[in-house]
Every structure is written in C-alpha cells, then in structure tokens.
Amino acid sequence: MRWSGRNIGLTALLFVATIAAWEAVVRVFQIPVFILPAPTQVGMALYRGLASGVYLDHLKYTLLETLLGFIVGSALGFFLGTAVAMNRYVEFFFYPYIIMFQSLPKVALAPLIVVWFGLGLTSKVINAALVAFFPLLVNTMVGLKSADEDRVSLMRSLAASDQQIFWMLRLPNALPFVMAGLDVAMIFALIGAIVAEFVGAQRGLGMLIQSMNFNMDVSGQFSILLILSLVGLILNRIIMLIRRRVMFWDPSEKSALEPATDDVAAPRVGRVVAARAKEGVTP
Amino acid sequence: MAPVTTEAIAVHDLSKSYATRDGAVVALDRTTFDVAEGEFVSVVGPSGCGKSTLLKILAGILPASSGDARLRGTLIDGPRRDIGVVFQSPVLFPWRTVLDNVLLPVDVQRLDRGRYARVGADLLGLVGLRGFEQRYPWELSGGMQQRVAITRALVHDPAMLLMDEPFGALDAMTREHMNLELQRIWMERTKTVLFITHSIPEAVFLGDRVLVMTPRPGRLMDDVRVALPRPRSLDVMNTPEFGRHVHHIRALFNVKGGVDA
Ligand SMILES: Nc1ncnc2c1ncn2[C@@H]1O[C@H](COP(=O)(O)OP(=O)(O)OP(=O)(O)O)[C@@H](O)[C@H]1O
Ligand SMILES: [Mg+2]
Numbered sequence: 001m002r003w004s005g006r007n008i009g010l011t012a013l014l015f016v017a018t019i020a021a022w023e024a025v026v027r028v029f030q031i032p033v034f035i036l037p038a039p040t041q042v043g044m045a046l047y048r049g050l051a052s053g054v055y056l057d058h059l060k061y062t063l064l065e066t067l068l069g070f071i072v073g074s075a076l077g078f079f080l081g082t083a084v085a086m087n088r089y090v091e092f093f094f095y096p097y098i099i100m101f102q103s104l105p106k107v108a109l110a111p112l113i114v115v116w117f118g119l120g121l122t123s124k125v126i127n128a129a130l131v132a133f134f135p136l137l138v139n140t141m142v143g144l145k146s147a148d149e150d151r152v153s154l155m156r157s158l159a160a161s162d163q164q165i166f167w168m169l170r171l172p173n174a175l176p177f178v179m180a181g182l183d184v185a186m187i188f189a190l191i192g193a194i195v196a197e198f199v200g201a202q203r204g205l206g207m208l209i210q211s212m213n214f215n216m217d218v219s220g221q222f223s224i225l226l227i228l229s230l231v232g233l234i235l236n237r238i239i240m241l242i243r244r245r246v247m248f249w250d251p252s253e254k255s256a257l258e259p260a261t262d263d264v265a266a267p268r269v270g271r272v273v274a275a276r277a278k279e280g281v282t283p
Numbered sequence: 284m285a286p287v288t289t290e291a292i293a294v295h296d297l298s299k300s301y302a303t304r305d306g307a308v309v310a311l312d313r314t315t316f317d318v319a320e321g322e323f324v325s326v327v328g329p330s331g332c333g334k335s336t337l338l339k340i341l342a343g344i345l346p347a348s349s350g351d352a353r354l355r356g357t358l359i360d361g362p363r364r365d366i367g368v369v370f371q372s373p374v375l376f377p378w379r380t381v382l383d384n385v386l387l388p389v390d391v392q393r394l395d396r397g398r399y400a401r402v403g404a405d406l407l408g409l410v411g412l413r414g415f416e417q418r419y420p421w422e423l424s425g426g427m428q429q430r431v432a433i434t435r436a437l438v439h440d441p442a443m444l445l446m447d448e449p450f451g452a453l454d455a456m457t458r459e460h461m462n463l464e465l466q467r468i469w470m471e472r473t474k475t476v477l478f479i480t481h482s483i484p485e486a487v488f489l490g491d492r493v494l495v496m497t498p499r500p501g502r503l504m505d506d507v508r509v510a511l512p513r514p515r516s517l518d519v520m521n522t523p524e525f526g527r528h529v530h531h532i533r534a535l536f537n538v539k540g541g542v543d544a
Pocket of ligand 2: 334335336371447
C-alpha cells in the first residue's frame with residue numbers, strides 16, 4: 001500500500017472514528033474511570049503529566065536505562081556470538097549454557113537482579129542488557145556460520161587467510177542477521193527496563209505505572225502506555241534507518257518501509273531472521 | 284610414483300572418495316593425465332562424474348584421497364595464487380559492486396588496487412559489461428553475473444585457469460560469443476586452461492585436447508587431440524573434422540550409457 005492522499009485521509013478518518021466510538025461507549029454506558037477511561041480523560045492525564053515535567057523526567061530515566069542496556073547487552077551478545085561461531089572450544093564450553101538460557105524467560109530474573117543490584121540504575125541496565133543479549137548472540141552466531149559454502153571455497157581458492165575470510169566474507173554476510181538482532185534487542189531492552197522498574201525502582205515510567213496502579217489512576221496508566229508505544233515505535237524506526245544505511249546493498253532494504261509490489265524474489269534475509277529471532281528468543 | 288615433470292598440470296592415479304552416511308562415494312577413480320604449459324584442455328563427462336571434484340582438488344581446496352596432482356612440478360598442498368578459478372555458479376558477494384567483486388583476488392592478495400582497477404574495468408569491457416562497474420550483482424542477469432565471475436578469475440593474470448562449466452548458464456548466442464572471447468584472451472596471454480563443460484561442441488571448439496570422462500566413478504575414457512587451426516571461428520563447427528570429433532565423443536558416451544552429454 002502507498003501513502004497516497006486518499007489513503008492518508010482514510011487512515012485519519014478511521015483513527016478519529018475509533019477514538020470517537022471509544023469516547024461514546026464510555027459515556028453512554030457510564031463505565032467507571034478506574035476500569036476504562038475515556039480518550040479525553042487519557043488526554044487530560046497526558047497533558048498534566050507532560051506539562052508538569054513529571055513524565056519527561058521519568059521518560060528520560062527509562063530511556064537511559066534502555067539505551068545503556070541495549071548497548072551493553074548487544075555488544076556482549078555480538079562479541080560472544082562471534083567467539084562461539086569462530087572458535088570450537090568456546091562453542092564447546094558455552095553452547096550448553098546458551099541453550100539452557102535461551103528458553104528461559106529472562107525477565108523472570110528481574111526480582112533477583114533487583115535484589116542483587118539495588119533499586120537504582122544498575123539493576124535496570126543489567127536487566128535490559130540481559131534481555132537484549134540473546135537476540136544478538138543467536139543472530140550473530142547464525143549469521144557468521146551461514147556464509148555460503150561456495151563463497152568460502154572461492155575465498156580459499158584465492159589463498160585467503162582465516163582472518164580475511166572473516167572480515168571480507170563472514171562479517172558482511174552476518175550483517176543482515178545482526179541488524180535483525182538489533183531490531184529485536186532494542187524492544188527487548190525496553191521491556192527489560194520496564195519490568196525491572198515494576199519490581200523495584202525510584203524513577204522511570206515502569207515505576208510510575210506501578211504507583212498509578214496502586215492509586216487506581218487508570219487514565220494515567222493509559223497515558224504512559226501511549227508514551228511507551230511511541231517510544232518503542234521511534235526506537236524501532238531508528239534501528240531501521242541504521243539498517244538501511246548499513247545494508248545499502250540489500251535489495252530488500254529499498255522497500256523496507258512499505259511492502260513492495262514488485263519484489264519477485266528479492267531475498268529478504270533480514271526479515272526472515274527477525275521473525276526467527278522473535279520466535280526463538282524470549283525476553 | 285609420478286615422474287618429476289614440468290607439465291603445467293600433472294595428475295597421476297588421482298582418486299577421491301567422499302565419506303557419506305551410507306558409506307564412501309567414489310567420485311574420481313585413478314585418473315591420470317597431463318596438461319602442457321599454455322595448453323587449452325577441455326573436460327567433458329556426464330553429470331556427477333567428478334568433474335567439479337577434480338577441479339576443486341586442482342584448486343587446492345579439496346584434498347585428494349590418493350594419488351597425486353602437481354601444478355608446475357610442485358605437489359598441490361593448498362590454494363595457490365597463480366591460478367584463477369571459475370566455479371559452476373557465479374559466487375559473487377552481494378555487498379560488493381561489480382568492479383569490487385572483480386577486484387576480490389586483488390584485495391585478498393594485497394596487490395595494488397589502483398593499478399588493477401583499470402585492468403578490471405578493461406576486462407569488464409572485454410566481456411561486454413562496460414558501464415556496469417558500479418552496479419550490484421543483483422542488478423545483473425545470471426549470464427552477466429557469470430561474466431563478472433570470469434573477469435574476477437582473470438584480473439590478477441594467473442598463469443592457469445580452472446573453469447567449471449562457466450558458460451552453462453548463458454544463452455546459446457552469448458555462449459558462442461564468450462567462447463570466442465575466451466579463445467582470444469587465451470591466445471593473447473598464453474594461459475594454461477582446464478575447461479570443464481557439458482557441451483561436446485564447446486569442448487571441441489575450445490580445446491587443444493578433450494578429456495572424456497566415464498560416468499561415476501569418474502575415470503578417463505579418452506583423450507582426444509583436436510588439431511583444428513587457431514584462431515577458430517564459429518564456422519569450424521561446420522567442418523567435417525569438427526563433426527568427426529563431436530561424433531566420436533558422443534559415441535563414447537552412448538556406449539557407456541552416458542546420459543545428458
Ligand atoms: N561434498 C560431497 N559429499 C559427498 N558426495 C559428494 C560431494 N560432492 C560431490 N559428491 C559426489 O561426487 C560425485 C561427483 O560430484 P561432482 O560435483 O564432482 O560431479 P560433476 O561431474 O561436477 O557433476 P555436474 O556435471 O553435475 O556438475 C557425485 O556423484 C556427487 O554425488
Ligand atoms: Mg560440477
């Protein structure tokens with residue numbers, strides 16, 4: 001689908017209609033505000049929170065946790081993934097643990113991590129990093145190992161060293177996988193930070209939701225959910241932009257933002273792997 | 284043991300079997316042949332008879348099971364820098380432009396990129412790809428990709444060329460054109476060429492000799508000397524001598540029950 005003038009109009013119309021219907025249902029059936037607030041009430045809460053600067057303060061904190069966790073977790077995931085893929089010994093000793101941890105819902109560790117590392121920034125960053133770690137680890141491993149046999153043969157026939165094969169073939173070959181991993185890791189890091197804030201924190205949007213829940217401030221919670229989904233969307237777009245930059249050569253990237261109509265058989269490695277990482281790796 | 288030789292390629296009693304789940308598969312069975320320096324030798328044989336296996340052994344990327352193979356007198360114990368290899372499929376890197384793909388051997392062997400960029404561009408012109416230097420492989424047709432692969436094998440001017448059905452993916456017209464170009468390049472630069480193909484006419488047209496292989500396990504069935512004068516034009520295909528060679532080789536396959544040759 002294209003964003004033609006007509007489609008934009010229709011989309012806007014549908015959005016307004018949905019909001020209006022929601023408002024009408026809440027008013028007509030007099031649904032109590034602590035069950036489902038009307039859009040206007042959510043809007044008011046959002047305005048109050050933003051105007052007072054409270055939301056922004058907590059948002060910055062959560063973003064900081066998320067980004068630090070994302071960077072630390074994906075960097076570690078990338079390097080360990082590389083070590084495992086490239087060294088048989090590392091693989092032999094680490095692989096069992098990786099398998100073990102992969103199916104464990106990492107967020108279940110949040111209570112422990114908060115106990116170990118306190119209510120401050122550290123525990124949130126660690127939890128976010130822990131969840132962001134695995135998509136990168138798995139995708140880097142798969143990407144480095146999936147270099148086409150014929151291409152490896154070609155490099156060998158040119159008398160390329162193992163280092164050259166790594167830098168000139170395996171690493172570029174792994175890029176689509178790594179980018180798909182980053183895509184997932186970004187959202188996972190946000191989940192990790194929020195969950196750790198639920199468990200115990202002094203600042204952050206997750207902590208704010210938790211305290212609003214105690215006060216039955218449902219409008220407030222809705223307004224924060226709105227912010228969180230926007231944040232998720234923006235973070236995702238940022239990764240997507242980076243990905244298009246890095247993978248300029250991948251034909252599927254040209255049409256990454258809108259489903260193309262003319263992609264006959266363009267390889268969509270990145271997309272396939274993203275799906276795979278989402279299936280195999282739990283936050 | 285193999286005699287000490289200065290032939291470009293000397294293969295003696297070479298065998299290769301692959302270990303598979305249902306036992307060993309013999310792909311190449313006690314094959315012996317020589318290729319003189321500067322000679323153009325075609326290899327034909329039915330599918331699965333071990334042609335690619337032979338090529339990979341000569342390229343130094345696959346160890347033989349027994350027997351020995353020498354290039355210019357030295358036993359093959361790994362890849363060498365004085366050979367160019369063209370595989371059955373183009374094997375291009377999608378993140379490299381056409382020219383950068385051609386320059387891959389230059390990058391790997393740390394040669395002077397500036398100098399070879401010109402060589403590469405000239406060669407691309409020679410195979411009809413002028414103006415495509417900065418394109419990416421996925422913007423090219425299969426036949427164009429294969430021509431890039433051939434250019435890549437030529438760019439560092441190796442003394443020996445090993446080609447595995449390089450024109451298999453091309454249409455008949457382009458294929459004939461490429462045959463003429465390959466002959467021209469070979470005559471200009473005196474290279475030793477081992478050229479694997481499915482096409483008997485192509486083998487006869489290009490080769491000083493045609494090695495004919497049996498169905499699996501691959502062995503040498505015949506070694507046909509083709510004395511047609513060079514440079515050969517496409518018209519030689521209509522001469523009686525050309526026809527005799529093609530007929531002779533085809534008959535060999537029919538006796539042996541070769542299938543798609
Ligand atoms: N890696 C491998 N493992 C096991 N068997 C193999 C392997 N590679 C090739 N073979 C077997 O060895 C035989 C020869 O293979 P090869 O690729 O050399 O044939 P070919 O003559 O090049 O065939 P084609 O003309 O179809 O390319 C085949 O029967 C194949 O099944
Ligand atoms: Mg083959």
